[in-house]
Amino acid sequence: MSINIAIDGPAGAGKSTIARAVAAALGFIYVDTGALYRTVALHAKRKGAETPEQITAALQTAEISLCFSEGTQHVILCGEDVSGLIRTPEISMAASVVSAIPAVRQYLFDLQLELAKQNNVIMDGRDIGTVVLPHADLKIFLTASPEERARRRYLELSAKPDCPPMDEILQDIIKRDEADRNRAVSPLRQAEDAVLVDTTQMDQQQVIDHLLGLCRERL
Numbered sequence: 001m002s003i004n005i006a007i008d009g010p011a012g013a014g015k016s017t018i019a020r021a022v023a024a025a026l027g028f029i030y031v032d033t034g035a036l037y038r039t040v041a042l043h044a045k046r047k048g049a050e051t052p053e054q055i056t057a058a059l060q061t062a063e064i065s066l067c068f069s070e071g072t073q074h075v076i077l078c079g080e081d082v083s084g085l086i087r088t089p090e091i092s093m094a095a096s097v098v099s100a101i102p103a104v105r106q107y108l109f110d111l112q113l114e115l116a117k118q119n120n121v122i123m124d125g126r127d128i129g130t131v132v133l134p135h136a137d138l139k140i141f142l143t144a145s146p147e148e149r150a151r152r153r154y155l156e157l158s159a160k161p162d163c164p165p166m167d168e169i170l171q172d173i174i175k176r177d178e179a180d181r182n183r184a185v186s187p188l189r190q191a192e193d194a195v196l197v198d199t200t201q202m203d204q205q206q207v208i209d210h211l212l213g214l215c216r217e218r219l
Ligand code: C5P
Pocket: 011, 012, 033, 034, 035, 037, 038, 092, 095, 096, 097, 099, 100, 124, 125, 126, 127, 128, 176, 180
């Protein structure tokens, strides 16, 4: 039986950086499920699909798979590695829109479940502990204040020439969280048996050490 760790939380909480480091320390694979929703959004955009009906229809031509090389996840869309193309503010927002469509969630559900059955995984997203892996061996809900999450995102993006101003990043984060928390299907929420980790006052290494401690205690 594989070991499954679920990490959920709002946008910019540092889930991917932390999950990647913890997975490397444990020898697990790290599955970033947000990348799957982002890839559906990219596919919908390429197909000119805008309404929920059009996006649902576009799923028929979306061939999405994940592959892993040296601990790094790559998303393949119809034979093309789109891992770099899906990291834009526009695709972040579009991912939030497509993720509210039940057919999209259903489409990605089996893929996520299969990965968790076949491998020891740390999977991060919004509904991993509540919907995808309700029997996960350890569930963590990772969060931080919106201002701190925006500050970290800004630092991450500031090396890029088209980095948006901090206030725009904060507004995007607030808007996306609200949409993710209030959608009808699989909304973002903390599973009852998840451990809440608020990282507002913690640095990256402290969070990694804290999570590794939880893994040692509970797995
Ligand atoms: O985690 P990331 O910011 O890449 O996710 C992009 C969007 O995908 C989120 O804002 C959310 O709407 C959606 N998502 C989701 N369920 C997941 C992972 C991501 O709805 N398990």
